[in-house]
Amino acid sequence: MLQGIHPLLSGELLKHLDEMGHSDTVFIVDAHFPAARLAHRLVTVPGATSPAVLEAVRSVLPLDDSPAVDLMTSADGTVLDVQRELLAAARVEEGDARFVDRFDFYDAAENAYVIIRAGETRKYGCVVVRKGLVGH
Incomplete structure (x- = not known):
């Protein structure tokens, strides 16, 4: 166990996040x-919501310039609570x-650097973030 590391970030996940380059995507x-x-590359975080996993990832990963985040459009086009949380x-x-x-989102996932599958059961609880530059 490491001090100062969010508990949802496993060694395997940290390794993938560290190896990513600028603009690589995390789904x-x-x-x-x-x-x-x-x-x-697939990492699972069962029992955790998508927003909780994203919060953990953001604790170590800077975002790329806008648009740094993609969300899957809901069936009726409204912004859902889970998406607001994301x-x-x-x-x-x-x-x-x-x-x-949705289908463009699936197509883009095939080129993801890493996909993290949360235990999120709410529909449209999916997000893409792009790695930005790490400050010095």
């Missing part, structure tokens, strides 16, 4: 998402996020 997806089929965890405003069609 944090809900339990409904076909992560095992699409992921080249925006808050990312520390971005709704206007700074991009909303992406």
